[in-house]
Amino acid sequence: MADFGEYPPNMAPQDALVVRQQAGQDHAVVPYTADDLSRPKFGPANPFKDESITTKRKNILTGHAEETFLGEHTFRTKYRAVERKGGPDREYRTGATLKEQAAGLRATRDKKGDAAIAEGSGSYVGPWARYNRPAYETVEEGEELASDEEHEVVEEDEGDVVESGTVLRAPDTALARRKEVQELGDETTTFHGSAEFDYQGRSYMHVPQDLEVDLEKEPGSTTNYIPKKQIHAWKDHKMAVTALRFFPDSGHLLLSASADSTVRIRDVYHDKELLRSYSGHSKAVSDICFNASGTQFLSASYDRMMKLWDTETGACINKFTTGKTPHVIKFNPDPEHSNEFLAGMSDKKIVQFDIRTPGEIVQEYDHHLAAINTITFVDQNRRFMTTSDDKSLRAWDYNIPVPIKYIAEPDMYPMTNAASHPSGKYVAYQSSDNQILVYGANDKFRQNRKKNYRGHNNAGLAIDLDCSPDGQFLASGDSGGFVCFWDWKTCKMYHKLRAGSQAVTCVKWHPQETSKVASAGLDGEIRYWD
Template identity: 55%
Template sequence: MTTATRGKVPTGYADEIAISEHSFRSAHRAQESGSQSLIASKKRKREAKGDSSVVYGANAYKGPWARYELERPEANDSGSGSEEVEVEYEEDEIAEQPVAPSKLGTAYEEDVGEEKETTEFHGESQYDYQGRTYMHIPQDLDIDLRGEVEVKNYVPKKLIHTWKSHTKSITQMRFFPSSGHLLLSAGADGKVKLWDVYHQRDLLRTYAGHTKSCNDIDFSSTGTTFLTASYDRQMKLWDTETGSCISRFSTGKTPHVLRFNPSFTLSHEFLVGTADKKIVQFDARTRDQVQEYDHHLGPVNTITFCDDARRFITTSDDKSLRAWEYGIPVPIKFIAEPYMYPLVRSTPHPSGKWALFQSSDNQITVYATTERFRQNRKKSFRGHNNAGYAIDVGISPDGGIVSSGDSAGWVCFWDWKTCKMWHKIQASDVPVVSTLWHPRETSKVVTGDLNGVIKYWD
């Protein structure tokens, strides 16, 4: 018996009925045959295909996508009246909703355009008494920002500073390579901002050149330049010191993630993962596309270099992980298990043996970056909620503490060895989407939330 209980449905309420399977099938077949005969009885023909040389207007080319005309009297079936009515209808519709030529599918270049880049310096003076800019690593501090990094990290406990200038959500943050005396932040407002981490902790410079949300940034190995990627389908290379835009890149698709090659010999090349399932390799000097890695079945979310930049790992919305040899467009490892969720953010472990991935099922998973690229099932960090947000995962410079934001405004810290949560900080009233450890301090962490507020913890 097939039954239906009374309850709310999109068209109103359904009353409870009871009907046998045989009766239901018979009535269903009768309904289908009646509908088909009714359709067959109607005279339907398509509109005129139009002129293939016309893109816009009453006689625009429709080809096989021409719509079916409505049922008309016999007298108008073969006459010219139906055509006149159809033309008048299209002209009326076009007159009400004009379409700019730049919005046509054939005018993609005009539609995207190149936004004029601007920059603004916010500090008191661009040069100090010795003629040095903010690029100079300060030496009048209690900590040495040069040389080898040897630090033991601890969980931060208190808030020491707050930066507020972005008008929308923080999307990504990066410390200046090695020294960490500058902080670069990108926001959904399309702006990129550079902050002073020491001294007055002021906003130093704003880089504006994207029309939509800036979703990823990455410093070069020297820090003199950095890349930005935006939903306006543009990638731009900026000079950190002057704020000028050096180069522009685009594949025609939205870039989701980009990474400079960390090796010294190939530091001029970078990878970008796009919304059309591809990883594209660019040469920043010539602006040429060097290689294309096309095996994913969904938008690419993360790119993680490993093995001294000879290999890299990518993840995608297709719930898979792929490992590649740099420069060779064929995966050397493919992992896609039934229990896997999309891996939306990643970071390499300082030891170089592991990579941490933020999984969409409220956990942080760990994969080996050595030959087999297997998942370490003994290491899984849970206790936070990340559903619906691409929340960054962080790791302390000594590799001992894992950190992550939370959709409820918490920042969570786990012990790397035991995978137990050590501490939680209520960092915001809205989701914390980014956490980042200072490369040289013992317990300094920055967090960015959905309101565009950056907080510095110790």
């Protein structure tokens, strides 16, 4: 406790603070003046020192100057804004001056008019009032003007004046479209077979019963093998074959589409003769598809038309179009939606039609960013998967235009063709980087990294692929003219068949035979292998 005897309680101690002694005055003289201190440094300049780091000539009277970057577009925008106001040498204008200029500009406009008058003179025009223009006085030819009058020749624009009843030539684009529509013409069909009906009055739609193989059994119930040799060839197409389709389930008929704008159907058994041709497109046919029963099929063409045909009679039942080119077309295999089909278009859309209402689009799926390449139904036809040139894969619920899965990786390439595995668990895709990828068809739609099929060349072409009915093998075309076969489980390439010198773009496995495969390509010849 403090001792209050030396320091009374109500008095401050005199030596409680230690006061530092004040320093004495410094009489040293600085030998530099303000001019000396503002001079540049003595000696040569440092060549390794960045000039932007120094503050030399950076400090100015009105502020601090700094180097900056200004884009060409930004500079031009600011430069033109200054030029519109008179340039850098313009006079300084106060706010009152700017208001006077705006008022003078408004004075040159016509009056807004009376809101109570709808038409005629003095009617309300509001903000759409025009600016007053100098009125011209019409002067007759030869009439002299006074010395203080100005003369201006006003040319009359008569180019846009068209007399009543004049017939003008349509634009070139309209004429080209009209010519294209005229070339479509009527749909025709020609029967090429020896007899349209057999002795019992049955057409070629009847599944033959006089064969060694049972064509009515369940597809995939027998073991498949890789074919070894060519047993037949059809050469009735004049140009490249774009699609091959076997008749559903039985496979006793083979339907083909070609770049010669025709679709042809032929008998696979007996005499293997050409039966009927379907004509009605003006450009190459891009895709074809049977319905579930095979009684009708769809054809899509580069003339932007999709047509529904009767397989037996060759009659065109309906026509469908959106004004864009269809790339892929697929009937819904579900019996409840057997009258509906999907079409992948060149305008990034997937459209859904009903064959009973050809002029109406039932549904539209618009999420892709490029042309559609493939459409594959999965999960008991309740969903479908699509690929596009935008290097992505999307999965959809049928009738719901919102994707439930979106897959896009930086190392992905466009997938141009697809084939479902008979088990329904996988979908094989032809990737444009010379490999075949496999994705799951379940809820997750993940890529199966263990399955990767290589050894063929498909870059630059939409090469078709197909799985054997028992799911044991995978077949694909090749740009070098081969038909390639892999083992589904081991991903090992078993065999290559030489099928001409040009690219093989179409490959289909027979649904009932053990080792029958049809192939076609750019040479227009359809080859049948066993």
